[in-house]
Amino acid sequence: MRFPTVFTRPATRDGDPAPTVIRRHTRFTRLWHWVNVICLIVLLMSGLQIFNAHPALYWGKDSSFDAPALSIRAIRNEEGEWRGITQLGGYRFDTTGVLGISGPVDARERRAFPAWATLPGPRWLSAGRQWHFLAGWLFAPLLIAYLLYLVIGGHLRRHLLPRRDEWRRLGQTLGEHLRLRFPTGEEARHYNLLQKLAYLLVLFVILPLVVLTGLTMSPTLDAAWPWLLDVFGGRQSARTLHFLCALALVGFFLIHVALVLVSGVVNNLRSMITGRYVLPPDSIPDPSEEARDEQDT
Amino acid sequence: MNRTPRPTDLRRRRFLTRAALAGGTLLLAGCDRLTRSDAMRQVFDTGSALTQGVQRLLASRQALAREYSPADIAPTFRANGTTNPDDATYRRLAADGFRDWRLTIDGLVETPLSLSLAELKAMPSRTQITRHDCVEGWSCIGQWTGVVLGDLLARAGVRDEARFVVFHCADRYRGGDPYYESLDMLEAYHPQTLLAYDLNGADLPIANGAPLRLRAERQLGYKMAKYVMRVELVESFASLGRGRGGYWEDRGYQWWAGI
Numbered sequence: 001m002r003f004p005t006v007f008t009r010p011a012t013r014d015g016d017p018a019p020t021v022i023r024r025h026t027r028f029t030r031l032w033h034w035v036n037v038i039c040l041i042v043l044l045m046s047g048l049q050i051f052n053a054h055p056a057l058y059w060g061k062d063s064s065f066d067a068p069a070l071s072i073r074a075i076r077n078e079e080g081e082w083r084g085i086t087q088l089g090g091y092r093f094d095t096t097g098v099l100g101i102s103g104p105v106d107a108r109e110r111r112a113f114p115a116w117a118t119l120p121g122p123r124w125l126s127a128g129r130q131w132h133f134l135a136g137w138l139f140a141p142l143l144i145a146y147l148l149y150l151v152i153g154g155h156l157r158r159h160l161l162p163r164r165d166e167w168r169r170l171g172q173t174l175g176e177h178l179r180l181r182f183p184t185g186e187e188a189r190h191y192n193l194l195q196k197l198a199y200l201l202v203l204f205v206i207l208p209l210v211v212l213t214g215l216t217m218s219p220t221l222d223a224a225w226p227w228l229l230d231v232f233g234g235r236q237s238a239r240t241l242h243f244l245c246a247l248a249l250v251g252f253f254l255i256h257v258a259l260v261l262v263s264g265v266v267n268n269l270r271s272m273i274t275g276r277y278v279l280p281p282d283s284i285p286d287p288s289e290e291a292r293d294e295q296d297t
Numbered sequence: 298m299n300r301t302p303r304p305t306d307l308r309r310r311r312f313l314t315r316a317a318l319a320g321g322t323l324l325l326a327g328c329d330r331l332t333r334s335d336a337m338r339q340v341f342d343t344g345s346a347l348t349q350g351v352q353r354l355l356a357s358r359q360a361l362a363r364e365y366s367p368a369d370i371a372p373t374f375r376a377n378g379t380t381n382p383d384d385a386t387y388r389r390l391a392a393d394g395f396r397d398w399r400l401t402i403d404g405l406v407e408t409p410l411s412l413s414l415a416e417l418k419a420m421p422s423r424t425q426i427t428r429h430d431c432v433e434g435w436s437c438i439g440q441w442t443g444v445v446l447g448d449l450l451a452r453a454g455v456r457d458e459a460r461f462v463v464f465h466c467a468d469r470y471r472g473g474d475p476y477y478e479s480l481d482m483l484e485a486y487h488p489q490t491l492l493a494y495d496l497n498g499a500d501l502p503i504a505n506g507a508p509l510r511l512r513a514e515r516q517l518g519y520k521m522a523k524y525v526m527r528v529e530l531v532e533s534f535a536s537l538g539r540g541r542g543g544y545w546e547d548r549g550y551q552w553w554a555g556i
């Protein structure tokens with residue numbers, strides 16, 4: 001992340017200033033972003049393949065098989081028909097077609113997550129593990145490098161840590177976001193508070209957490225770093241947290257892509273590919289606002 | 298209100314559905330083929346070697362797996378894989394309470410050994426309450442008593458050329474090839490690596506590997522061979538099974554089972 005290098009601002013024929021182009025993202029940020037897209041897709045889909053080998057989650061040191069926190073199973077009902085049943089604590093949901101039972105109607109398959117969501121498609125735990133660890137080896141070191149880059153390079157302080165005045169405008173920013181009105185002009189030069197909080201949460205909480213809970217599942221690393229087990233409340237808790245982190249990342253991905261689409265998809269994509277971002281021009285000011293601006297100055 | 302879509306719409310919709318399905322299938326088939334390719338297998342093996350190297354660097358030779366309190370022991374210890382070998386010799390030995398069963402230790406050793414269950418139980422033992430982590434994802438805590446493998450190896454006298462300890466078992470999973478596993482010397486000499494004959498204070502049940510199973514507490518469950526009949530010291534496991542060092546390793550699982 002590197003925001004405010006202004007490129008050009010020559011006047012156009014009719015006197016209006018040309019759009020301001022800034023350098024929004026550094027090369028490392030852009031590279032990290034796209035490598036991460038690939039890594040996280042592979043990690044998610046191979047992770048679901050691994051989950052399918054034992055489609056239940058528990059809380060604690062080991063697996064209380066009779067009382068999972070979550071389970072996705074295929075159960076035969078009284079008519080002898082297989083149904084996909086997802087159980088969350090004491091609640092049961094019929095999820096036939098997606099979770100528990102899926103695939104074409106004439107070739108239903110009993111599996112927790114459907115073939116289209118797993119890597120590889122067929123039930124294949126060993127291959128899922130191979131892909132998961134390979135992508136993990138790319139993802140985790142790059143994450144550490146990127147976080148160090150943000151902290152040491154000063155990007156964290158300059159672009160991500162909220163300023164005091166931004167907290168005061170929290171309500172206003174939230175309201176504008178909910179109405180899908182995004183910052184324009186000079187205001188678009190910096191991340192707004194909601195963006196800062198979202199990126200801080202993902203970068204410094206969820207992504208490190210997903211790596212650490214993943215490592216806690218390794219018996220050798222538990223011997224090397226027993227504190228991992230204490231921090232997360234046991235290996236099965238760590239496995240559940242790992243799954244929840246993945247779910248949170250899917251949630252982030254959906255909101256992220258939706259906001260990229262509604263807030264100027266070409267400009268956003270270009271800024272993450274070439275680094276160049278055009279500050280969205282201020283809308284034609286309505287007279288009342290103009291009057292207020294004059295008062296301010 | 299007319300809700301019936303026009304025929305062209307239907308055709309288009311059908312085409313799009315089929316195209317999406319075909320595209321998805323092609324992508325998945327491509328991924329499966331890639332997974333099976335020699336090049337990809339080499340990449341995966343390199344990744345696994347990296348994992349092994351780094352994990353070995355982080356976990357010292359002696360770093361112990363966590364040991365739990367008796368209150369943590371699971372009510373029933375889950376049995377996985379083969380739970381009752383159908384090998385005739387094994388059945389005969391089991392019928393007699395393994396009185397005639399003997400463990401063979403041979404290969405690259407100074408003194409090959411043949412020990413009865415009583416002789417093993419007479420040796421110094423270690424008891425540990427540990428967590429068993431299955432490659433599928435579940436965990437189960439149990440108390441194990443057995444002979445420290447390092448003691449047995451010392452008694453047999455391991456020759457310098459030996460690099461791996463291979464465990465030959467009585468079970469054939471789903472009637473296929475015989476089960477076997479291998480550890481390198483570092484994991485074999487770890488103080489918590491046992492040949493266990495006792496689970497939760499009672500004789501090891503058949504479902505859990507009677508009369509003797511391996512406990513390698515810093516590894517996943519598939520390393521911990523059940524129904525161990527013979528311990529062989531070798532320089533290389535290339536000539537055993539399909540040459541990958543174990544039953545599940547021969548079927549795509551990594552030899553390094555520390556993750």
